[in-house]
Amino acid sequence: MRLPPLNPVLARELKQRMRGRLTWLVLTAYLGLLALILRVVMAGVARFSGAELGNPFASAAVGRSVFGWLLFFMLILVCFIVPGLTAAAISSERERRTLTSLQVTLLPARSIVLGKILASLSFVLLLVVASVPLLSVPFLVGGVSLGEMVRGVTMVLVAAVTIGCIGVAVSTSLRRTQAATVVTYGLTLFLVLGTLMVYGAQRAFDRSERMSSPAVLALNPFVATADVVRGRQGPFDGLPSPFSALQALLDSHTVQPDVAVASDQPGQLVAPDGPAPEPEAPARVKVAGLPFWAASLAMSGLLAAGAFALAVRRITLPTTRERAG
Amino acid sequence: MTATAATDAPPADVAVRTVGLTKRYGDLYAIHDLDLAVPAGSVFGLIGPNGAGKTTTFAILASVLSPTSGRVEVAGCDPASDAAGVRRHLGYMPDVLGVYDDLRVDEYLEFFAAAYRLAPSGWPGLVDGLLELVGLEGKREAMVDSLSRGMKQRLALARALVHDPEVLVLDEPASGLDPRARVELRSLVTELGAMGKTVVVSSHILSEMEEMCTHVAIIEAGRVLASGTPGEIGERLAGSRTVVVRLAGGEERRFTVADETEQQALLGRLVAEGVPVLEFRQEGGGLEDLFLRVTEGKVQ
Numbered sequence: 001m002r003l004p005p006l007n008p009v010l011a012r013e014l015k016q017r018m019r020g021r022l023t024w025l026v027l028t029a030y031l032g033l034l035a036l037i038l039r040v041v042m043a044g045v046a047r048f049s050g051a052e053l054g055n056p057f058a059s060a061a062v063g064r065s066v067f068g069w070l071l072f073f074m075l076i077l078v079c080f081i082v083p084g085l086t087a088a089a090i091s092s093e094r095e096r097r098t099l100t101s102l103q104v105t106l107l108p109a110r111s112i113v114l115g116k117i118l119a120s121l122s123f124v125l126l127l128v129v130a131s132v133p134l135l136s137v138p139f140l141v142g143g144v145s146l147g148e149m150v151r152g153v154t155m156v157l158v159a160a161v162t163i164g165c166i167g168v169a170v171s172t173s174l175r176r177t178q179a180a181t182v183v184t185y186g187l188t189l190f191l192v193l194g195t196l197m198v199y200g201a202q203r204a205f206d207r208s209e210r211m212s213s214p215a216v217l218a219l220n221p222f223v224a225t226a227d228v229v230r231g232r233q234g235p236f237d238g239l240p241s242p243f244s245a246l247q248a249l250l251d252s253h254t255v256q257p258d259v260a261v262a263s264d265q266p267g268q269l270v271a272p273d274g275p276a277p278e279p280e281a282p283a284r285v286k287v288a289g290l291p292f293w294a295a296s297l298a299m300s301g302l303l304a305a306g307a308f309a310l311a312v313r314r315i316t317l318p319t320t321r322e323r324a325g
Numbered sequence: 326m327t328a329t330a331a332t333d334a335p336p337a338d339v340a341v342r343t344v345g346l347t348k349r350y351g352d353l354y355a356i357h358d359l360d361l362a363v364p365a366g367s368v369f370g371l372i373g374p375n376g377a378g379k380t381t382t383f384a385i386l387a388s389v390l391s392p393t394s395g396r397v398e399v400a401g402c403d404p405a406s407d408a409a410g411v412r413r414h415l416g417y418m419p420d421v422l423g424v425y426d427d428l429r430v431d432e433y434l435e436f437f438a439a440a441y442r443l444a445p446s447g448w449p450g451l452v453d454g455l456l457e458l459v460g461l462e463g464k465r466e467a468m469v470d471s472l473s474r475g476m477k478q479r480l481a482l483a484r485a486l487v488h489d490p491e492v493l494v495l496d497e498p499a500s501g502l503d504p505r506a507r508v509e510l511r512s513l514v515t516e517l518g519a520m521g522k523t524v525v526v527s528s529h530i531l532s533e534m535e536e537m538c539t540h541v542a543i544i545e546a547g548r549v550l551a552s553g554t555p556g557e558i559g560e561r562l563a564g565s566r567t568v569v570v571r572l573a574g575g576e577e578r579r580f581t582v583a584d585e586t587e588q589q590a591l592l593g594r595l596v597a598e599g600v601p602v603l604e605f606r607q608e609g610g611g612l613e614d615l616f617l618r619v620t621e622g623k624v625q
Binding site for chain 2: 005008009011012015016019020096097098099100101102103104105106107317318319320321322
């Protein structure tokens with residue numbers, strides 16, 4: 001018995017996407033690039049630290065560093081691939097003059113938008129799942145917990161969903177795919193670099209005693225990922241990781257242990273003359289009372305939901321103005 | 326101007342009705358106070374020059390565009406408040422052709438069957454039936470990309486028919502087609518009319534409309550200038566109609582009658598009297614002639 005597709009747009013998009021040669025080309029290129037990065041980083045990190053992989057502490061440090069670099073490049077690839085996949089979602093239908101025929105069916109606008117986003121994200125999911133064997137290398141070398149790996153990959157997927165929703169919203173708002181692609185890449189660039197610049201400007205012009213809020217950084221997928229892949233401190237920490245600088249940036253918002261030390265409860269600070277201080281990690285930074293990663297998830301969720309709602313609104317008929325398509 | 330013959334029709338026999346329909350962009354009226362009544366089961370031609378408001382009217386009927394004011398009813402549903410109801414009863418083919426080139430013909434139709442929430446068990450039969458209707462039965466597994474423009478146009482028509490709508494709105498369905506494809510499409514539209522569908526169609530080719538349409542409305546600058554059957558319009562314009570009778574031996578006689586009833590009575594009388602009638606036709610009254618007479622002096 002043949003079952004109806006849950007979302008006809010998704011089913012059609014997957015059929016069209018998997019039929020083309022581009023899918024396996026992108027997948028092969030993506031995995032090849034990640035494998036190359038893995039090889040280069042492993043060799044480089046081992047040489048930098050002079051570590052021997054037989055030493056459990058050394059191999060743990062190498063594993064952590066390699067994991068960080070892999071995750072970092074996965075984020076970069078998501079930032080490159082997702083805008084390209086989603087910016088054309090609706091605008092290409094307009095350009096091909098197929099959108100109106102789709103809109104006058106019984107599919108609600110939200111199903112069309114959802115189908116488009118899921119089609120793009122399923123491809124990203126394919127890329128992420130395909131890269132799990134590569135991620136398992138640092139996991140096997142050591143130094144990375146399963147929970148940490150899941151958190152890291154989740155943050156990559158959250159970034160993909162957020163950028164995907166933004167891409168589709170832009171695609172519904174602009175007539176031309178070329179313009180939609182440029183704007184989506186621009187907005188992605190803002191999330192990655194723009195938020196850091198805004199934060200930098202805040203800090204540069206903030207004359208108050210209190211440190212500026214890092215709230216704007218919660219929108220940055222790299223900073224959010226840095227916050228969830230801190231792991232535990234060990235004797236071989238200090239090996240190069242692309243997230244180290246971002247983690248240090250976040251830590252600069254917490255009170256350091258020589259002023260106050262962390263209690264057993266994360267986020268609660270106690271005076272130095274309280275219970276016996278332990279050489280623990282400093283308290284984690286918070287945004288609006290939430291741990292940084294949770295604030296980041298909430299803000300990304302809001303951004304994605306807003307973009308989704310905008311996209312649905314833009315293609316809901318009847319409309320007051322005729323839009324070719 | 327209101328087309329009285331059209332608006333006087335009883336509501337039960339009307340598949341599409343617009344009352345005082347207006348669409349305004351700033352100071353520009355795309356359509357202005359448009360009254361239409363499309364009889365159920367008719368092939369209704371909307372005739373007018375470029376910019377007359379045909380496409381805007383169709384977009385409003387198909388729940389694509391909302392009117393500035395006025396009332397619309399398609400198969401008893403209002404597109405503004407019950408778009409889903411209208412979409413269930415209406416098949417819409419926009420003026421510009423757009424198809425998914427990278428799907429197979431059957432996949433294309435199945436996609437729209439899914440989009441209209443039809444049960445998958447009925448898809449194979451539905452696709453077969455539609456392809457046979459539009460003359461593409463041999464192209465079931467061909468890629469859409471490989472079809473000629475005429476075939477794509479027929480496929481688009483099959484797509485508009487996927488959910489077996491009562492009303493079909495076809496905006497310039499023959500535009501850009503070669504003469505053979507035009508003839509094929511015309512006979513297809515006539516066949517749809519014979520199947521009991523209400524077809525609302527627009528075209529620039531008046532001779533084509535004359536062959537297809539049982540009813541027409543002539544619109545210009547967003548207003549209806551005349552509406553009804555071509556005979557009714559001609560009658561209203563002239564107050565009477567001239568009938569040409571060609572007899573055996575080549576002799577031609579002209580009779581003036583007031584309306585269709587008198588025309589029928591005349592034919593009955595000639596046959597009863599044993600007059601050897603070879604041809605019995607109404608003079609003039611062709612759409613081209615009507616269009617020129619109706620729009621005379623009113624073209625901007």
